[in-house]
Amino acid sequence: MPRDSSDLLHGTLDVLVLKTLSWGPKHGYAVADWIHETTSGELEIVDAALYKSLHRLEDAGAIAAEWGMSDTSRRAKYYSLTARGRRVLRDEAETWRRYAHAVGTVLGKA
C-alpha cells in the first residue's frame, strides 16, 4: 500500500536494513557498508537516517540490540533480526515487489 513520500522513504530504508540484518547481526557501520557494497554505491544512505531507521526498528521490536566487542576491540552496538522482524521483512518485501512491479508495468507502457 503506497503511503506518503516520507513513509515510503522510511519504509524502503527499513526494509533494506531488515534484509541486511537477515544475513546476521551487524553494527550500524557494518550495515551502511554492506548496503553500499551490495548496491555498488548506487544507494547513498545518509548515516544519520540509517541510525534513525535502526532505532525505529528496535523500538518496534523488529530488531534487537546488544552491546558487544568489535574486531578492533571496541565497544559497539550490534543489531540482530528478531522473529517478528523476520515476519515484517517477509511482508514488507512482498509488498515492495508488488509495488515495484506495478510501477514498472505502468512505466513500461510506452
Add this chain to the structure above:
Amino acid sequence: MSFSDRLPRGVRRLFRLPPSYARRMRDLDDEIAFHLDTLVARLRAQGLSNEDARAEAMRRFGSEEDLRAYCEGIAARREPVRRLRQWTDELRHDLRYTLRQIARAPALTATASIVLAIGIGANTAVFSIVQRELIAPMPFADGNRMVTLYAFSGSGRISITPTRDLIGAWADRDRSVEQAVIFEDTPFILGDTTTGPREELEGAAIPPNAIPFVGIRPMLGRAIQPADTAASATPVVLLGESVWRRDFGASTDVLGKSVLLNGSAYTVIGVMPKTFFMPFVQSTDAFVALRGVGLGRLTGIAKLRAGVTIDDANREMKALFPPNSELNPFDEPPRLMRARDMIGTTQRQTILMLFGAVGILLLIACANVGNLLLARSWSRQREFAVRAVLGAGRWRIARQVLTESVLLAVGAGALGIATAYVALRGIQAALPEGATTFSDVHIQAPAFYWTAIVSIIAGLLFGAGPAVAAAGEDAAESLKAGSRSASAGSVMRKLRGGLVIGEVALSVVLLTGAGLLVRTLIAMDHVNIGFEPHGLVSTFFYLNSPALSNVRARRAALDAVLENVKSIPGVRGAIYAGNMPPDFAIAMGGFAVEGRATATADSLATIGVNDVTPDFFAFAGIPLQRGRSFAPITEVTDRYDVSEVIINEKLAHRLWPNGDALGARVRSGKGPWGTVVGIVGDVRVQSEDGRGRFNKDLQVYMRMPGAPPGVNLLTRSDLPANVLLPAIAKAVRGASASIRTSKPISAEAQLSKQTDLQRFILRLIGVFALLAVVLAMVGLHGVVAFSVQQRTREIGVRVALGARATDVVALVLRRALGLAVGGVIVGVGTAVLATRALIAVLHGVSPGDPITLGAVAAAILSVALLAAWAPARRAARLDPVEALRAD
C-alpha cells in the same frame, strides 16, 4: 574490514534490564562515536589528514542533532514503562527474598506475627464496633436520612413534646421530608390472661406506615395493616423479639394468642426483630396499632428528601412554624434532628476511649516487633554489607527491609482478622445480660480495608528502624572478620533502648487511663442514689383474682401476708408500695400549681409517681426534709386518693424556687388537686445507656389505697434469693390462696445492671492495658537479654578482675531499671497530658491524680525488675573463661 555473521566472540551481556533514559542517550553517544571513529580511520587509511578525515566523516554522517532528537523522543516514551517494570521486578525479587528470610527464621516470624496479630486484631475488633455503633448505627434502609421532630423552649434548653397539632401540621406541610410517621410512646404493663408475671414493657403505638418506613419485616407473623387501626378492629400487637424469647419461649404458636396489655386484650399477630424502630423508642418490647388519640406523647419521624440537608429542613421549619404562633406556642421554632445523632454521648465517649486504648496497644506491638527486627538486623549485618558492596543502593536495601516488614505485617493482619473474629465472639458471650450495645457487631468489608491499611502502616512503622539500621551500615567495616562495627552498635543500642522506653511510656499511659476509669466507677458507686438499697427486694402481687375483688377481703389478705412475711427469720422489715426505688410509674400530662398560670414546659413534663404507705420513706431510707409523711388512710378503698401528696426536692425547687412548697395545691394533668404535705430527697433514676426518654427526675408520691389493684411487697433482709423466694411464697400461701407473686427483684441487682455495661467496657480496656504491659515487659526483657549477650566479653573481664555475682546482677539491673525509669518518666508526663481527654468521663478523680500515677509507676517498675531478673541471673552465672572466648 569484514564482519562475521555470528555474534563476535567475547560478547558480554552486561544488562538484562531495559536501559534508562540516561543510559540510552549515553549509548547513543557511544554508537555515534564508534561509527565516526571507524569512518575516520578508514578515511585516514585512504590518505586524508586527521582534521580532514574528521570533517569528511561528520559531513557524511548527516544531522546529528536530528538523530539525537529522534532518539530522545523514543527514550522518553519508553521511560515510564521501563520504570514500572523495574519496580515490579524489584518487588518480586524482594518478596521472594523475604519469603526465604521468613523460612530461615520461623521463631522470629511466629513471635512477631502473634504480637502483631494481637495488636492489629484488637484494632479490627474495635473498628467493627465503632463502625456499628457510631458510623452506621441504623441498620435500616436510608437510616442516614431519618429525622425526628423536636420542640424547644427556653433557648433550646428544654426539649418538650410537640403538640399534636404541630405534628399533624408538620406531616402535612413540610416539603423537605417525606414519609412522615407519627407514633406514640407507650409504656405497657403485660399480664397474661391466664397467669404469669407482670412486666413493664416499653413500646409504641405505631401507624401501619411505620414498618415500611424502617424497612424491617416481622420475623414471624404479619405487620400492622391499616385495617387494624379502625376503631372497631380487634386490637393487635406485635411483640418484640426479646419479649418473645423471654416470656413466650420463642415458640411459634404465640401467633393468635391473646395477651393483656394495660388491662385490655390484644391479639398477637407477629414478632419484630429487636432492631425494629431503634433508636426512636427506648425499648422494642411491643407495638400496637395507633388509633386516634391516646394518652401518650406523640413523636414525628420522617426521612429527608434526597438532596435536602438537615439545615435546609430546619430553615423550612422556622418558616412554617415561627415562634409564638398558633401552631407553635413556644418561643423557639421546632427543629428536626437526625436520628443518628441520637446515639447517647456516653456511648460515643466510651467507644472512642476503646479506640484510643487499642491504638496505643498497636503502637506498643509495633515497637515490640520493631525491636525484634532491629535485633535481627544486627545479625544480618554481613548480608547487608555484601549487598551494599555488590552495588545495591542504600535506598534499595532499606526498601527491601521495608518490604519484609510490610509483608510480615500484612500476614499478621490476616491472622489479626481471625483474632478479631474470635475476640468479638468472646465479647458478645461475656456481655452483661440485656445489653444491646455490641450485641450484633460483625466483621464487614470496611473492617477488611481498615485492617489492610493498619497492617501496612504498622509494617512501615516498625520496619523503619531496621531499614535505617540496615542501610546505614558501614560496609567495609562489617565485612572484616569477627568485627561488629562499634558505631553501628551504639546506634543500634540507642534505637532499641529508645523503642523500649517508648513502649514502657505507652503502657504507663494506658494503665493510668484504666486506673482512672476504675476509680471513676468506684466513685460512681458511692454517689448518693437517694435511698438505701442494701438487702431491698421487691415481689409483685397480682391481686385480680375474683376472691379478692371485695376490698375488705383484699385488705385482709394483704395484712395477713404482711404478718407472715415479717415473721420470716432474717427479714428485718416489710411494707407494701407501688414501686420499689428507684422505679417510678410515669404520669404524663404535666402538673400544675393552683393559683398560678402553668408554664407550657410544666404542662408537658413527665413525672415519676409512686403510691406508698406512710412508713415508706423511713423504710426505704429516703430522707424526709420538710413537712410530714402521709396520714394513715381512714377507709379501705381501691381508689387512689391524692388529697395529700409528697413531692421531691427537685420538683419543690422548680415550682417554688424561693418559697415554700408546703401547703400548696398541685395536680397532675387534669386530675384532682392535692395538698403538698411533705418534701423528700431526690431518688436518682438512671436508665441504661443514658438514652432515657422518660424523665423521672420530678417525683411525686401519693397515698396507697387500702386495697390497691396491684402492689409490690418490699422486704429488707440479708437472705439469699434461694432462701427468700420460697419463704415469701410460703408466707403468701399461708395467708391467701388467691395472690399470685412474681419473681423477686433485688434493688442492688437493678442498680448494678446500669453500671454493668460500663464495668464491662472497663474490663476490656483493662485487658488491653494488661496486654500492653506484658508486651512492654517482653520488649524490655528482650533488650536486656540482648545487651547481656552483647556485653558477654565485658562481663567476663569484670568477673575475671574480681567482680562478684551481685555486682554483675547489679550491672544488668541498672540497665533495665534505667530503661524502665526512663519509660515511666516519659509515660507519666504523657499520661498527665493524655488523660485530660478523659475529663468528660471521669468522676471523683482528676486526670493528673497522683495516687493512680504513683501506683502505675510502682507496678511497672516492679514488673520491669522481674523481667530483667532472668537475664541478670544468667549474666551472673557466666563462666568467665567462656565469656572471654566469646565473640
